[in-house]
Amino acid sequence: MREFPSFTVDLNALADWLQACGVDTVAMESTGGYWIPLFELLESRGFTVLLVNARHVKNVLGRKSDVLDCQWLQQLMTYGLLSGAFRPVDQVCVLRSLWRQRGMLLRNQGRDVQHLQKALTQMNVQLANVISDVVGETGQKILRAIVAGERDGQVLGAMKNARIRASIDEIAKSLQGNWRAEHLFALKQALGAFDFVGKQLAECDIEIEQQLKTLQVHEGEPAKGKQRGRSRNAPKFDLRTQLFKMCGVDLTRIDGIDITTALAVISETGVDMSRFKTVGHFTSWLGLCPGTKITGGKVMNGKTKRCANHAAQALRLAAAALRTSQSALGAYFRRMCARMDKPKAITAAAHKLARLIYTMLTKGEEYTDQGQDYYEERYRERVLRQLSQRAQKLGMKLIAAEQPT
Secondary structure (H helix, E strand, O other), X not given: OOOOOOOHXXXXXXXXXXXXXXXXXXXXXXXXXXXXXXHHHHHXXXXXXXXXXXXXXXXXXXXXXXXXXXXXXXXXXXXXXXXXXXXXXHHHHHHHHHHHHHHHHHHHHHHHHHHHHHHHHHOOOOHHHOOOOOOOHHHHHHHHHHHHOOOOXXXXXXXXXXXXXXXXXXXXXXXXXXXXXXXXXXXXXXXXXXXXXXXXXXXXXXXXXXXXXXXXXXXXXXXXXXXXXXXXXXXXXXXXXXXXXXXOOOHHHOOOOOHHHHXXXXXXXXXXXXXXXXXXXXXXXXXXXXXXXXXXXXXXXXXXXXXXXXXXXXXXXXXXXXXXXXOHHHHHHHHHHHHOOHHHHHHHHHHHHHHHHHHHHHHOOOOOOOOHHHHHHXXXXXXXXXXXXXXXXXXXXXXXXXXXX
């Protein structure tokens, strides 16, 4: 055994020592973010690195030290009891880091919007009560004019978009406030921070687009489908076409999944599903499949395991959007909501979305929605079949009554 510091020079010395010892496979415990530099360095040097879950390698209670932990890891690895965690290829890891960085920037921009609203509230400027979005087109025009020194409510109200339902007089009335200097300064700073994050988001979108181009392995463009509204926070380039050239299928054809959800999932998993033997392994990694807590032949608990998976979070948000969808998936989600509480129904619908994504990526087949009526008819046939079987066991016969015209 040898102990090495954490500087880059020492990590290279660690890799040289392992090669001198004839080691080709390394098992390491995932501890926060400290494992990433060593993992990437060892992987670049040609080692087979297995990142193991800390919960799976817990040592005997009462005997805890770094030396004992490394010996326990080596012993478990010798017996073949450890399996490495899933980690996509390096290019997908770059895309994942860029997309997570973009999500962090969006959260920061959301806090800047809250600071804008706080400054307006302190000045008793009730603009948010007449305009649904204070950082939309109309809201930004008015806020920038206020920072520039404009105070006339009629002039500010005339900047509204034609789609704003509030009249110019109503907007002018909401803009009557106490224009204190400290609150105006806070508003100016919040608006500047909002613009700064907007520039960072534009730079991040350029990097994401370039990285997606390096991952393209298919030709052509996705077929035209039903038009969906573009989210305001979505990247400005043609993300749907870029994802199609990367995956070979159009994931946005699945109801509930838009371009941002598709990219959130692909950036976490990549398009190569060979690491997952079956669709069950894929949904288990996402933390969306039912649990199997069984003892003595009795099912004690079937709830899903707790898992902080970014792809699963995106799929849950997509599943919640199926509430008003007039599709087979929307009918399935509403049926699940009628049977169980809403969080469980969202998990069940997210599980179905994950299975569809796995099937499309592995088989290369496009998804075709059968429609809400098709799902309801299949459900009716299934219920009638179950009732007929139950009636037969009771020595009865199920007869369908004629429906009045």
